[in-house]
Amino acid sequence: MPTTIPDKYRDLLDAKSFASLGTVMPDGSPQVTPVWFDWDGKHIRINSARGRAKDKNMRRDPRVSITILDPDNPYRYLEVRGRIVNITEDGADAHIDALSQKYLGKPYPFRRPGEVRVSYDIDPEKTSFMG
Amino acid sequence: MPTTIPDKYRDLLDAKSFASLGTVMPDGSPQVTPVWFDWDGKHIRINSARGRAKDKNMRRDPRVSITILDPDNPYRYLEVRGRIVNITEDGADAHIDALSQKYLGKPYPFRRPGEVRVSYDIDPEKTSFMG
Numbered sequence: 171m172p173t174t175i176p177d178k179y180r181d182l183l184d185a186k187s188f189a190s191l192g193t194v195m196p197d198g199s200p201q202v203t204p205v206w207f208d209w210d211g212k213h214i215r216i217n218s219a220r221g222r223a224k225d226k227n228m229r230r231d232p233r234v235s236i237t238i239l240d241p242d243n244p245y246r247y248l249e250v251r252g253r254i255v256n257i258t259e260d261g262a263d264a265h266i267d268a269l270s271q272k273y274l275g276k277p278y279p280f281r282r283p284g285e286v287r288v289s290y291d292i293d294p295e296k297t298s299f300m301g
Numbered sequence: 302m303p304t305t306i307p308d309k310y311r312d313l314l315d316a317k318s319f320a321s322l323g324t325v326m327p328d329g330s331p332q333v334t335p336v337w338f339d340w341d342g343k344h345i346r347i348n349s350a351r352g353r354a355k356d357k358n359m360r361r362d363p364r365v366s367i368t369i370l371d372p373d374n375p376y377r378y379l380e381v382r383g384r385i386v387n388i389t390e391d392g393a394d395a396h397i398d399a400l401s402q403k404y405l406g407k408p409y410p411f412r413r414p415g416e417v418r419v420s421y422d423i424d425p426e427k428t429s430f431m432g
Binding site: 190195199203231236244249 | 319323324330332335362364365366367370375378380382
């Protein structure tokens with residue numbers, strides 16, 4: 171049975187909020203970075219580039235936590251804990267452009283030479299929230 | 302030798318930014334929650350209440366990550382990874398009031414009956430940043 175995001179917090183899945191992604195380092199300690207995200211109706215989708223710390227972490231240990239703050243009320247948030255169920259470079263370039271459209275209103279302007287974009291799907295397993 | 306926060310990002314330690322705290326759950330998966338913080342010149346200090354998930358996590362595994370976004374530029378951030386070196390209830394009530402003054406301009410208004418506040422000092426070990 172899929173974990174449902176509480177109705178009261180579903181708006182945050184479409185909000186232009188930044189999210190904070192927690193991953194696990196090789197030594198078991200946590201790593202947290204801000205990320206863009208979107209929602210495909212089932213998964214929270216994020217995007218990074220091949221070889222970055224979080225890319226390596228998610229390939230080694232698929233368990234993540236992602237916290238989304240309400241952009242209009244920082245005392246309201248949703249945390250989704252779950253697992254990366256799909257990692258792909260197919261369509262990942264188009265995906266970062268779509269995320270950039272969402273957040274910046276234009277195609278992704280920060281590409282670096284040789285950068286290979288990667289998309290990750292997070293399957294929600296547990297949620298917690300406040301506000 | 303103490304880890305120094307890069308000069309270019311020290312302003313974030315005094316900013317009225319929210320931070321995202323990553324801790325480790327009993328099963329080794331990450332947990333991320335938004336937190337208030339301040340800086341005593343050596344440690345990033347946060348505050349929670351006895352018995353909460355992050356309180357239990359930090360008592361069991363002192364390794365944390367805390368990411369501070371520039372309130373004026375979400376594409377600029379500082380991540381500090383480190384270790385909880387002090388956990389105390391002494392002064393923790395005054396500390397949450399001080400944090401509330403910083404963020405809300407008034408004493409902490411969200412106390413719950415029976416809540417026991419706890420302060421935690423994070424010793425910075427590694428930093429990463431962007432922007």
